[in-house]
Amino acid sequence: MANSWVQWLLELLVKFIDLITFGKMLRGTPAEPELTINVKFSRDLTIPVKITPEMTVQKIKQHLSSDLNIPPEELRIIFAGKELLDQTVLQEFDVGDQTVVHAVKHHKSPTASRQTSISIPEFSAETTCPLSNSIIKLQLTDKDRKSLGTTVDVQRIHFFVYCMQPCAQLCPGKLRVRCATCQQGTLLLLQDPSCWDDVLVKGRINGTCQNEGCSGREAEFFFKCSAHTPNPETAAPLEHVKNNFQEVPCIACQDVSQIVVVFPCESSHVICVECFVNYCTSRLNERKFVQTEELGYTIACPVNCRNSFIKDPHHFRILGAQQYDRYQRFATEDFILKAGGIFCPWPGCGAGILLDETMSRCNKITCSRIEGQGCGFVFCRDCLQGAHIGPCQEEDLAEKDLTLAIQREAGPGGSESIFRVDEERANRSRWDKSSRLTIKGTTKPCPKCRTPTERSGGCMHMQCGRCDLEWCWICQTEWTRDCQGAHWFG
Numbered sequence: 001m002a003n004s005w006v007q008w009l010l011e012l013l014v015k016f017i018d019l020i021t022f023g024k025m026l027r028g029t030p031a032e033p034e035l036t037i038n039v040k041f042s043r044d045l046t047i048p049v050k051i052t053p054e055m056t057v058q059k060i061k062q063h064l065s066s067d068l069n070i071p072p073e074e075l076r077i078i079f080a081g082k083e084l085l086d087q088t089v090l091q092e093f094d095v096g097d098q099t100v101v102h103a104v105k106h107h108k109s110p111t112a113s114r115q116t117s118i119s120i121p122e123f124s125a126e127t128t129c130p131l132s133n134s135i136i137k138l139q140l141t142d143k144d145r146k147s148l149g150t151t152v153d154v155q156r157i158h159f160f161v162y163c164m165q166p167c168a169q170l171c172p173g174k175l176r177v178r179c180a181t182c183q184q185g186t187l188l189l190l191q192d193p194s195c196w197d198d199v200l201v202k203g204r205i206n207g208t209c210q211n212e213g214c215s216g217r218e219a220e221f222f223f224k225c226s227a228h229t230p231n232p233e234t235a236a237p238l239e240h241v242k243n244n245f246q247e248v249p250c251i252a253c254q255d256v257s258q259i260v261v262v263f264p265c266e267s268s269h270v271i272c273v274e275c276f277v278n279y280c281t282s283r284l285n286e287r288k289f290v291q292t293e294e295l296g297y298t299i300a301c302p303v304n305c306r307n308s309f310i311k312d313p314h315h316f317r318i319l320g321a322q323q324y325d326r327y328q329r330f331a332t333e334d335f336i337l338k339a340g341g342i343f344c345p346w347p348g349c350g351a352g353i354l355l356d357e358t359m360s361r362c363n364k365i366t367c368s369r370i371e372g373q374g375c376g377f378v379f380c381r382d383c384l385q386g387a388h389i390g391p392c393q394e395e396d397l398a399e400k401d402l403t404l405a406i407q408r409e410a411g412p413g414g415s416e417s418i419f420r421v422d423e424e425r426a427n428r429s430r431w432d433k434s435s436r437l438t439i440k441g442t443t444k445p446c447p448k449c450r451t452p453t454e455r456s457g458g459c460m461h462m463q464c465g466r467c468d469l470e471w472c473w474i475c476q477t478e479w480t481r482d483c484q485g486a487h488w489f490g
């Protein structure tokens with residue numbers, strides 16, 4: 001009896017092991033992962049194409065040929081301002097699910113071809129774009145990854161954006177380009193951008209649009225969030241947010257953080273994102289933001305250096321929705337007061353009123369109801385009490401002084417001392433490219449022939465003068481679309 005039970009248990013165990021082994025065999029041969037890209041041939045025609053890791057541009061052209069009734073050799077695939085070679089494996093580059101690439105029909109004109117063709121390197125299947133040896137490998141904590149909303153390789157990211165929807169937070173960004181005339185991504189660039197002005201200022205970079213019927217030449221750059229797909233919406237670039245390759249300590253807490261904000265002052269003082277949020281919040285509480293003619297309502301670096309104002313108010317969205325709403329309200333109030341305006345004194349209203357020429361000569365002010373704003377209260381501009389006949393009462397004038405003081409004075413104090421920075425701490429927190437060990441000189445060897453190549457300007461796209469290899473200054477491998485999207489310049 002005992003032997004039969006043992007035999008039964010052994011048979012059951014063998015079946016269980018066979019089942020596990022079969023499951024492992026099934027899991028050991030997974031189906032190849034697929035992505036769907038959207039190939040846009042015209043404004044009204046977009047063809048979805050499923051690509052596998054081994055699919056080349058030539059195979060994509062063959063797939064499109066049957067749908068478009070155009071020979072594959074007459075099709076050109078354009079992505080991020082560059083034409084892709086037939087042997088290019090598209091999934092190796094900076095594409096994700098639902099990425100849009102453009103296809104145009106190649107018009108066989110030798111003259112036009114010589115004028116508009118842009119040479120790009122031949123990419124190998126082994127291109128993985130590793131980090132340059134000149135950049136110290138930075139480790140990213142789970143908290144940092146969560147704050148970025150993605151698990152992408154942040155060590156190679158040079159662009160950051162504020163994604164409004166669906167992320168509603170600071171995220172890594174991708175740089176893209178299109179024709180400013182037809183708004184299509186069919187523009188072939190004549191040169192790469194080398195600085196933020198090339199990207200943010202219109203008319204700095206030109207190209208040749210390949211869209212039939214369009215003669216546009218001006219490039220229009222835009223950014224997208226890398227943390228989610230599909231991502232049809234553009235995202236606001238944050239030019240002061242940088243990857244801390246140089247391991248500069250924060251000017252406030254002196255910790256070395258992965259992602260930092262670099263102020264545009266001559267010393268380029270560095271502050272981590274968490275301290276930037278605390279710094280801006282405390283200055284909001286103290287009403288210490290400054291209204292400037294060119295930049296609007298903004299803030300300088302904690303050392304209060306000259307020319308250190310944050311240039312784009314989108315950076316203040318990092319503070320969160322509640323604090324950003326306060327920022328917008330305070331900015332509006334400050335603008336109205338500096339323009340000689342006044343606020344409605346009625347409790348619960350507080351609408352800003354800009355005084356026209358007629359109202360400026362009259363003491364009687366009406367808080368008009370316009371587009372849901374205003375309460376209709378009529379008051380005296382001298383004492384901020386209800387409109388009256390005759391001179392203002394002395395107690396009413398005293399009440400006005402108190403009201404204005406409350407409007408203008410800082411909020412809760414005591415936080416200003418947190419950001420009083422001594423000279424030694426400020427010197428340690430400078431984005432000083434010339435004195436950091438992570439930047440080893442101005443030349444690097446060509447990855448192919450080892451010829452020293454000097455970087456001129458801000459573009460990361462290098463070309464060896466000896467072997468003509470096009471390579472990435474950051475990755476020190478052949479130039480890829482991944483490099484173009486993540487760190488075209490910096």
